[in-house]
Amino acid sequence: MAKRSTSSSAVPRTSGGMSPEVRAEPAAGPPPGSRSHVIEAITPMVDCGRYPVKRVMGEPCVVEADIFRDGDHVLHAMIKWRSSRETQFSESPMVLVDNDRWRGEFPLERNDRYFFTIEAWTDLFASWERGFRKKAEAGRDVASDLLEGIAFIESAARRARDADRTATDAALERVRALGEPRDAVAIVSDPQLLALMARLGDRFSATEYQPLLEVVADRPLARFGAWYEMFPRSQSEVPGRAATLRQAERRLPAIHDLGFDIVYLPPIHPIGHTHRKGPNNSLTPLPDSPGSPWAIGSEAGGHTAVEPALGSLEDFDHFVSAARRLGLEIALDFAIQCSPDHPWAREHPEWFRHRPDGSIKYAENPPKEYQDIYPLDFEAPAAGALMEALKEVVLFWIGHGVRIFRVDNPHTKPVPFWRWLLADVRERYPDTIFLAEAFTRPKMMMALAKAGFTQSYTYFTWRNTKAEFVEYLTELSQPPVSDFFRPNLFTNTPDILSPILQSYGRPAFKMRLVLAATLSPSYGIYSGYELCENQAVPGTEEYLNSEKYEIRTRDWHAPGNINEFIARINAIRHENPCLRLFTNLRFLDTDSDQILCYAKATPDGSNTILVAVNLDPAGPHYCTAVVPPQVVGVAPGESYGVTDLVTGSSWTWGERNYVRLDPAIEPAHILLVTKHT
């Protein structure tokens, strides 16, 4: 028993590996004989645990690891986990899968941060039992071996209470009563006794992985949501007239009817006058030019004020309530920049860069200059107070019912600033969602996701070929990226009217909508998309007469609109759970490079969708789509039913299926798999 008392001593446990510090100097003295388990290659884990893994509450977090030790023993492993609100760790068992790979899972019940690690140990009794059984069955003399086993049971009995004690005593009685030691196999190899002994035995040579690993459990909307971006001022029913928030509110039911979940508003703050931009970004505004909402700040206030032309803070609160009653959430734009008229320019000049002549520097992207914008200086000595002020801005709007922020150009602000702000805000309001408008280099885009952004814009608008979609979406939907980065596929934005939309109109608009809405659980459109607006400033991706610089009222039921199509797609998204997931995306082979085919299924296979999209808006294409049986959960050779959720047509499908798509009719099939009964 000496061995057992050794292992249960209170010395701190080593990690699965040695820390660099330990390696840096020669080890002092031999290590204790226990703590011999190796625990490594843990998944999920982001950058060795430097950053948290992203998951969604209500789903289990599946954990895997390589776990083994020297020699031949029976091991056990547990996931030890707790939420940030808890102090005690709970445990969930792991089981050996194959080749020293173990798997387990723990529940993410709350919208909270979780911490987990893995503990592995040796089951001395089970290890003894395995050897005893083999020897007994081989007819060896096991008299002495049995005495060892009895000692294990006796020790366990001393710790056992009630029914456990009864069970151990009974086992001892039966074993002692035996004439032939070999016959003890029937008793000691009883699964019930083995389970009891595993419970009563101490955790011999227990080894715990260090450090703790973190998992963020977001609310479902962080992964699954349809976004609708609109300029409130353009929502008037009177052509050419600017709308107030109260008037814009009247648009909300229609957006809800289209099936959207989130209404995202560009900055609603007072707009500066100095160097205000005119139509099409001209430097010569008209008398009635409303200015760009991103030129934030005027005598009416800054980031915590509402543009007077839109109304008051009370009007905004009313807007948020009206949306909430419809089940819609409001997302605000968080743009860290000021117009020259922003109060901060007077109250906090120390937050801005200055020229040698003392004037504040306006924004530049040499040789381009943006006189209507002052960037803030995160490297100024006063940057600390600036960052606090920016956090207060976020908390201010949270105080007004906002839980979703679309962050403008986060890649031009320091990554450590975002780590700090996002961690602090989400610690107080874990339900807050931050979408990064990180149209920047790929590694910075990923770094911002690691820093804590809930979602990110992507390169989707610039991906057009089948090969591009397969490569890019596979990268995004599989680990390591899928463990920390969530794409939000916008079909268009006020800054991006992609060439394919400009050139091909309606068929292209429907095709890109299906891709965005079914490839990713989160997607969005910028208003006007439903009208297939595609007039650009020639040679650019900018909208002609962009809403950024003028009022654009619209007839939302103009001929050629795709309102019904959008509503149908959003309904399909809500009716089919498999479309709420992303890592379940699987691309299927087709023999046409113009037809993209993919499948999504729920883990239990109860809901499976097959999507086929004709990527060429100019004309019909056909192909043979190959659907491996396991993808739809049927036996090889077995057929199954599919129903097109857009048209209602039904077919019987198998492993190889003929698909023809004419964009003039419908650019895509969205097929629900219906097993034969």
Add this chain to the structure above:
Amino acid sequence: MAKRSTSSSAVPRTSGGMSPEVRAEPAAGPPPGSRSHVIEAITPMVDCGRYPVKRVMGEPCVVEADIFRDGDHVLHAMIKWRSSRETQFSESPMVLVDNDRWRGEFPLERNDRYFFTIEAWTDLFASWERGFRKKAEAGRDVASDLLEGIAFIESAARRARDADRTATDAALERVRALGEPRDAVAIVSDPQLLALMARLGDRFSATEYQPLLEVVADRPLARFGAWYEMFPRSQSEVPGRAATLRQAERRLPAIHDLGFDIVYLPPIHPIGHTHRKGPNNSLTPLPDSPGSPWAIGSEAGGHTAVEPALGSLEDFDHFVSAARRLGLEIALDFAIQCSPDHPWAREHPEWFRHRPDGSIKYAENPPKEYQDIYPLDFEAPAAGALMEALKEVVLFWIGHGVRIFRVDNPHTKPVPFWRWLLADVRERYPDTIFLAEAFTRPKMMMALAKAGFTQSYTYFTWRNTKAEFVEYLTELSQPPVSDFFRPNLFTNTPDILSPILQSYGRPAFKMRLVLAATLSPSYGIYSGYELCENQAVPGTEEYLNSEKYEIRTRDWHAPGNINEFIARINAIRHENPCLRLFTNLRFLDTDSDQILCYAKATPDGSNTILVAVNLDPAGPHYCTAVVPPQVVGVAPGESYGVTDLVTGSSWTWGERNYVRLDPAIEPAHILLVTKHT
């Protein structure tokens, strides 16, 4: 200048990422505006830096990392490195490769452990200069911008000395003398001034990656060496007579002539009598059965003694000196187990497992029992003293000139024990080499390499098909595995006579030798291989009449020997530097699944070898071998010469080459590439 003084303040620097501890609780207060650089995805790195990277002294350590920050700045990055004997860090510059990936290298001049990290910072002057140049070239007004640049130079001038001061003053004088600010481009964009300013400027927003990463710089023999395993007692010139070390010594010149670098001896310690094994592992020894060298310990001593039949410790020292004079190193076997007659069984019963009746437990692999062996108990309360004693055994033989140990069954001892022993021994004697006989599950094999073993046995003897070789050797020769694991390909061992050798004899022996000796820089044979000995215990991989249990004297020049072939192969290894490397292994396409083709080249391309091996010892095969031009360093379509270093034949080769190999003649081509001049 305030910004500059901020950044040069002495606050501790953050790492490229946040530590889990920091993340575990909400950040306290905003981060300083500086230290904004992200440093991640560093290579080489093993398990996030938990374990050291293995390299060889005399070669540079190439380091890469993703380095970037917010916005648009000119960055610099340095590798900061030192050896474990140094306290000051040296610096080596990194350069941007592409897509935010940076690369640099630092020298590994000593047989020592090295530590490195990366520091990145922003060059304020260069960042300013880039913007200034763009605006000036675009004809913008840059008067105010130039004042900023002048302020940078003035600040640098204040810190400059001697020639630097002269240069900065001269630049200032010229700039101030200008009439048109735009003309300053010629001065401030001068590469010499930019370099000077980079040197004089402080490291703005400097960010250092943490923790330190470790690289072990081994001596060359750790990677490149030909091993020859022999039982000294079998080296007598008198048939059937046991040889002493003094007699075995006479064999060393012949082994040296075969071109081997290391002579590995099975345990030379006193052999136990109790339950001594007889011929072919029988339990009934003959009166003259010498016993297995792995049954260590008798009344004559234990792990620090020499078997009396072999001679004395002085004889061993003499043996080591004789080898050294020939340029041979001796490798000893380190087998942690005792015969029942080992002194420790009496002196330290607390180091062994005991049965309930108090007797020491012999080794078991239920239902198998090994009464001639007592395993040691690393989980006993006294394990600490046991481990110290085992380390003393290693240090004892190091004291007798041994620097190479082949460790028997390391996977049956705790991994933490090996980490501790190997780190401590190598801290004192960095030139010590440990070869792990880890014939065990793949992940434990890798874990032992991470724990510090210099080399490891592999599954080579059980790999036979082309697909198996390509898959297995690619895994071993590329990161992550190649950063910590070094294979030693033994063609055979006293325990392994593979089926292909049993079945096909001489052609198979030559073929497997070429594979082992040219695929891996480290390889070995067990004596008898040169005689193509291939008689096995039927149905097993055990040698018939194994040397493990009896004396086997041999006629080393018996007909059918491959002495000359082995000598030639070893000479080729020594004459061609590309064969000293492993990660340069590149497999080439052939249209025959029986012919394996691969290339090795030195980094500078000055030495390139192409190897083609017929994997079928039963008959001739031919193929077209495809050699991409860049592999041999020629232009597309350019031909080159190749000379077979085995036969001396020469051919002109190109991209597609006909190869025919008849194992009855030669099983392989080893072709030296000779460019046309």
